[in-house]
Amino acid sequence: MPFSPATSRPLIDGFARTVTYLRVSVTDRCDLRCVYCMSTEMTFLPKKDLLTLDELDRVCSAFIARGVRKLRLTGGEPLVRRGLMDLVRSLSRHVRSGELQELTLTTNGTQLSRYADSLAACGVRRINVSLDTLDPATFKKVTRGGDLAVVLDGIAAARTAGLKVKINTVALRGLNEEVLEDLVEWSHERGMDITLIETMPLGDTGEDRTDRYVPLSLVRSRFEKRYTLVGLTETTGGPARYVRIAETGGRLGLITPLTHNFCETCNRVRVSCDGMLYMCLGRDGRVDLRQAVRASPSDALLNEAIDDAMRRKPFGHDFVIERRGQSPALSRHMSATGG
16 A cells, blocks of 8 residues: 555544554354354344455555554454455465554354464464353353354364464353353463453343343452462553463453443454444444445545544443343444454
8 A cells, every 4th residue: 555644644533542453343143142242033234235355455454554553353253254264364464564463363263173274374373262161061051052162172273273362251140150260270271361251231132131240340359369360561452451360370351341441541443344433342333434445446535434433432432231121232233343
């Protein structure tokens, strides 16, 4: 992309926060139906509404030209998108050039046995794998039919390929709340970091998440009775706050959008698979990048839309879980935005 004032201008919002982290959903589809993410009967976007792989490349490259240094591909489940590895190979040119510090993705692990080697060959060095339990029956319940063994095989394949794996675990009352220590110790025994996440009220999933919500402040208090937690200042560029567990030597991240939001240091925006740029996961405000991309082969309109988004990025989100039976904070599902 040729140098121009637009492409060289950094992404700074109205609160003087610099955006350096882009999360891009490549599909709203998934081969699991996790209770906190999707309903059992989902209506997916028609193919014509999705950004093509070339359009996804173009959008990502426009952000990289303006200072994004970390790019995460998400879904749904990104590895079920046909041709996804072609996009990863193309985007890896930005890693080789040094413009992009990290190209990574978040996955449920079901396809990792197939794609782990290819991801590593494209310069992906680190991935996040969503895993909420080590019990096969509970896993099947949380994912509505998933096979834990397939995911564990995928994690093993990723590690064999040289990928650094971090486990993401949503704390769920009545499902995994009492065994979070087991997941942490299992992860640390294998040299993997783990991050615990509070369930977020996005989309109607057919479950009342007030029944599943576990404040991580309570989890941390419980952990402090069993482990020595050492606070860390290091970060992976996202919202997690990290501690090191002295007894295991591993890192534990905590993402707490409800008990302690992280909005003041927000450095990220999200693009959905249909080209909508969301300035905040917890707000409905969005800017249409698909229209800008399809209106002109030049990136001038695309950069104008990105500028508009930076001006409109809010300070904080609207997440709250207070009352039993209340509607979700936002109607769109997590799978539509990519987390």
